[in-house]
Amino acid sequence: MGTWDFGPFDNDTAADFAGDLDEAAVEEREPMIRRVLKRAADPADCLDTPDAERAVAAAALVVAQHPAGEPTCSTYGPSEPLPELPADLRTLAVDALDQVASELSELAEQWAEAANYSKWCQDITRLRDVLDPPIPPQEEALFDI
Numbered sequence: 001m002g003t004w005d006f007g008p009f010d011n012d013t014a015a016d017f018a019g020d021l022d023e024a025a026v027e028e029r030e031p032m033i034r035r036v037l038k039r040a041a042d043p044a045d046c047l048d049t050p051d052a053e054r055a056v057a058a059a060a061l062v063v064a065q066h067p068a069g070e071p072t073c074s075t076y077g078p079s080e081p082l083p084e085l086p087a088d089l090r091t092l093a094v095d096a097l098d099q100v101a102s103e104l105s106e107l108a109e110q111w112a113e114a115a116n117y118s119k120w121c122q123d124i125t126r127l128r129d130v131l132d133p134p135i136p137p138q139e140e141a142l143f144d145i
Contacts, residue, residue, distance in 0.1 A: 006111075006120040008060035008127070009076035013053040022080040029082050033058045034089060041095035043104065052100045052107035056124065059093040063130045066090065094132040097124055 002012030009015055017036070021029050040047055040055030047055075061078070063069040065085050072078070101108055101124050111120045 006116050006123050007073055007076075008056045008123070009073045011053050013050045014057035015076040017054045017057050018076060018078045021078045021082070026080075026083055030085055030089075033061060033082075033085065034092065037062075037089065037092040037096045040099050041092055043099060045104070047099050047102070047105045047107070049106045049110060052105050055096040055100055056107075056127070059097050059127050059131070061085070062089045062093040063127050066130050068133075069130050090131045094128055097128045097131075100124060101128075 004010050009018055021032060024032060036051075036054045036058040040051050040058075043051070057077070060072050061082060062085055064072045065082070099105060101121070103109075111117050114120070
């Protein structure tokens, strides 16, 4: 792996994807992100590492535009502005992240053998939770009868 840390753009594949987005015309950027997420969300068989790495980066870009999201890494992420991404990409990004973290993912398998596996898992979970937050337990309603 050409990976130097666990963040969404901390690998060669994701950094190259960011460069591709910067070089693309503004109107091509959203379709590029959508294609990456679709490919990861519905893998034919096993999700290969480059597709998973691009999907994590694309999901991070979707998260960055969410009100509860954080900006992406300015060093390795895209430096050109992205158009406003449609809300339906949030669901697609959640599906892609679920596949990235699944047992059918080569990337998850590789990280499982790495020292920073728990940090990588936390980062994937953090991205996913911004887009699809867990439902808090409902408090019991008190009724006066």
